[in-house]
Amino acid sequence: MVDLNMQDVSWxxxxxxxxxxxxxxxxDIGTSPLYVLSGVFPHGVEDIDDILGVLSLIIYSLIAILLIKYVFVVLSANDNGDGGTFALYSLICRxxxxxLIPNEQVEDKEVSNYHLDESNGHGGLAFKVKSxxxxxxxxxxxxxxxxxxxxSMVIGDGILTPCVSVLSAVEGLKEVGTNFISDKVIMWLSVLILILLFQVQRFGTDKMSNTFSPILTIWFLFIALIGFYNFVSYDPTVIKALNPWHIIQYFQRRKKHAWISLGGVALCLTGAEAFFADLGHFNVRSIRISTxxxxxxxxxxxxxxxxxxxxxxxxHAHKAFFASVPKPLFWPMLIVAILAAIIASQSLIxxxxxxxxxxxxxxxFPRVKLVHTSPKHDGQVYVPEINALLMLACVGVTIGFKNSFSLAEAYGIAVLFVFTLTSALLVLVMIMIWKTNLLLVLMYVLTxxxxxxxxxxxxLLxxxxxxxFSLLFATIFVIMMYIWNYGYRKNYIFQLQNKVSAQQVKDIASNPKIKRLPGVALFYTELVQGISPxxxxxxxxxxxxxxxxxxVSIKTLPISKVPQKERFLFNRLEPYDLSIxxxxVRYGYNDARKERESFEEMLVDHLKEFVKDDFRSVGRSISGRVTSPVDKNEAVSNNEEEVKREVEFLDQQLQEGGVIYLLGENQVICSKGSGFVKRFVxxxxxxxxxRCVRQPDEVFLVxxxxxLKVGMIYEV
Known part of the structure; x- marks a missing residue:
């Protein structure tokens, strides 16, 4: 597999x-011409010059937000080649x-993908913002x-996007002009397509991607050629829309109505967020070239x-797209439009x-089942529970709204929230990480x-x-995610505040009343710094x-991937004869967890390597303090014998007792005197x-x- 983040990827x-x-x-953004102008002019065009104003708004919105912001600025704020809201957040956390979870370690910065530049100095805006x-x-x-x-807003957008895309494409059947094609028929046909769309998600985008690009390439060529044909055939003077002065005239002429129509114009930008969210499967240069x-x-x-x-x-504004398609191309365009709408929905899901x-x-986010659908791309996953939830929501929304015009009233709010929130995080990246000139930052903010x-x-009107609808779905996910994160943090902080010292572990292990059994025990806890109570x-x-x-502790670093050779970070408690x-185990947020057998094998192999390196480093230290060459050789020889004995002891324990898993599982409850809200949460x-989500043994592949599970109650 080609490393897409490398700078020397071939042309x-x-x-x-x-x-x-x-x-x-x-x-997603490619299918927006299906419904944008019909959303701006649902009842026809009252003043023909309004078309120039709206068209100028669309053109300059695409230039500013799609091209300048997302393609040339936001894509540069990637986290080792990965994008999305959490990629920006993890970049800032780095x-x-x-x-809010205090699990940072000094060794984290030694991971080769960490890419941390701490040359902020002790003045300047970057240092002040960081402080x-x-x-x-x-x-x-x-x-x-x-x-x-x-x-959460992306999830809310993901519920409405398949509905409006599929409905807008299927509504082209109305142009056939038969009585059979009613709104109800279009609604149920759209529902059927949506159900089929969610059923094929389990196969993964990797298996279907070979058909996606050719179909959408045909779609883009079709809309470009038809657009050029219409431009030449009807009114070439529409090119005057390239003059932004028509935007000012539009607002002077239409006033409040012009401002209200911005909600329809904004639909031309839906899908721009996918350029950043789907970055992990490609690289920045490839997306810029295709765009x-x-x-x-x-x-x-x-x-x-x-x-x-x-x-x-x-x-004809209410049916602008299909009405403008030349009659000989209607059926081919309708078929390609439906396929393009399905593919557009698939990419956002x-x-x-x-x-x-x-x-x-x-x-x-609560622990749900992740199915990795591609052996080549770790980022391509399928989440059965979320897929079922999205399908039910999409079917319900389609039946509830029935047509794309009604749905357009609900569409776009979640997308614009994502845009504004991305800009907020991007400004922080500009100031704190890129150290961009303040004038350029102000230009971005004010434009x-x-x-x-x-x-x-x-x-919002x-x-x-x-x-x-989209805000309701987003609110549900915000509450769910925040409750989970709050409980997760309380759990971790309690363990951190009550952690067991290394001396206590030594005293316990050295106690003659504690029996030592044959085998290797992996004791899983969530605590990274110290030893769990x-x-x-x-x-x-x-x-x-x-x-x-x-x-053993499983930890996610604020980077997308951790190199395999840097996955395991070992140290040992002295004295050495305790064998503790x-x-x-460090993962990036886009790393795939290995199967149980391969994980166990890798951990044991890295443990052996650590033992060898640890003894050799101690041996070098001892031999460095010995002045006699004979004594130095003897020290090195003794150290090699210790390495050999330790590795043989490890192999013996694996043979006699195998690997046993001890899983610390705790229940978090509120302490006495806690308030009603905290107790409820x-x-x-x-x-x-x-209780409803995947249990830790499934997550840790135990x-x-x-x-053997070890339970304990924490009062937080």
Whole structure:
């Protein structure tokens, strides 16, 4: 598999990725010409010059937000090649200590993918912003809330996007003109397509991607050629829309109505967020090439062609796309439109699966089942529970709204929230990490970010007409994610505050009343810094330890991937004859967990390597203090014997007792005197979620035949 993050990727590979990105990244924004102008002019065009104003708004919105913001700025804020709201959040957490879970270790910065530049100095805006974030608990809470809200809004958008895309495409059947094609028929046909769409998710995008790009390439060529044909055939003077002065005239002429129409104009930008969210499957250069060479020009031509057609047929605005298609091309265009709408929906659903995986790895989403659908791309996952939830929501929304015009009233709010939240995190990246000139930051804030806020203000008017649907779904996910993260943090902080010291572990292991059993025991705990109090709870009830004890913690670093050779971080407790080791297993938020057998084998292999390196480093230290060459040789020889004996002892224990898994499992309850809200959240909501989701042994891939669970209650 080619490392897409490498700088020396061949041009042949880049061009191949650029072609493939058309099918995965660009489908959503590519199908927006199906419904944008009909959303702006649902009842026809009252003033023909309004078309120039709206068209100019569309063109410059695409230039500013799609091209400048996402393609050329946001894609540069990737986290080792991965994108999305949590990628930005993890990038900020890496440069400033703003994570609410205190599990940072000095050794984390030694991971080759960490890429941490700490040359901030002790003055300047970057250092001041970093200090402010690190000192303010409220700022840390706000950053986490923005990351959770942005992820939840993408999920809310993912519920409406398949509905509006499929409905808009299927509504082309109305142009057939038969009485059989009613709104009800279109609704049920769309429901059937949506159900089939969610059923094929289990096969993964990798198996279907070969058909995506050719179909969407045909789609983009079709809309570009038809747009150019309409531009030449109807009213070429529509090219005047390239003059932004028509936007000012439009607002002067239409005033409040112009502001309200921004909600429809904003629909031309839906799907821009996928350029960043799906970045992990490609690379920055490939997406920029595909966007600038095909996607952006095709979309612009499509809108210009529709605008030219409407200048001659203003009352066809409610069906602008299919009405402007030349009659001989109607059926081919309808078929391609339906396929393109399905593919566009598929790409956003896959992006939702990926960001849920990121959120779950960072402790912000309940444990759900992850199915890796591609042996080549770790980021391609399928989440059965979320897929079922999205399918039910999409079917319900389609039946409830029945047509794309009604659905357009609800569409777009979640997308613009994602835009504005991404801009908020991006400004922090510009100031704190890139150290961008303050004038350029202000230009971004006063132009692009301000434009997004204006679009959002217009879309919020649709709240009573259905806009609350996407916000309702997003609110449900925000509450769920925040409750899970709150309980997870309380659990971790309790363990950190009550951790067992290394001296206590030595005293326990050295106690002659504690029996040592044959075998290697892997004692799993969530605590990274120190040893969990559940260890002493176990020993007090079971006065026995295995001959070799490895205290294992699974940790997710704020980076997308951790190189395999840097996965395991070992140290050991002295004296050496206790054979007690500490192991932190480090993953990135996009790393795939290995199968049980391969994980166990890798851990044992790395333990042997650690033992060899540890003894040799001690041996070098001893021999360095000995002046006699004979004594030095003897020290080195003795050390090699110690290495050999230790490895043989490890192999013997593996043969005699095998590997046993001890899993610390705790229940978090509120302490006496806690308030009603805290008791409701912890004792009811969080505990209910823990019972409903995957259990730790499934997450840690622990074989149940060799598992012993150790339970303990924490009062927080």
């Amino acid at each position: 042949a590979t880049i061009m191949m990725l650029a072609f493939q990105s058309i099918g995965v990244v660009c489908g 440069y400033a200590k703003v994570s 402010l974030l690190e000192k303010s608990h409220y700022a840390k809470q706000l950053l986490l809330f923005i990351a959770i809200l942005g992820t 600038c060479s095909l996607v952006f020009p095709s979309i612009i031509l499509a809108y210009i062609g529709q605008g030219s057609y409407l200048r001659k047929h203003p009352m 896959s992006a939702i699966f990926s960001i849920i995986k990121q959120a779950m790895a960072l402790g912000c 692009i970010w301000a434009s997004e806020l204006v679009f959002l203000s217009s879309l 649709k709240f009573p007409n259905g806009g609350y 559940i260890f002493t709870h176990y020993v007090s009830n079971v006065p026995a330890l295995h001959s070799i004890l490895v205290l 080791f500490r192991c932190v 912890i004792d009811h909501c969080y505990q209910w979620m823990r 074989p149940r035949s060799r598992l």
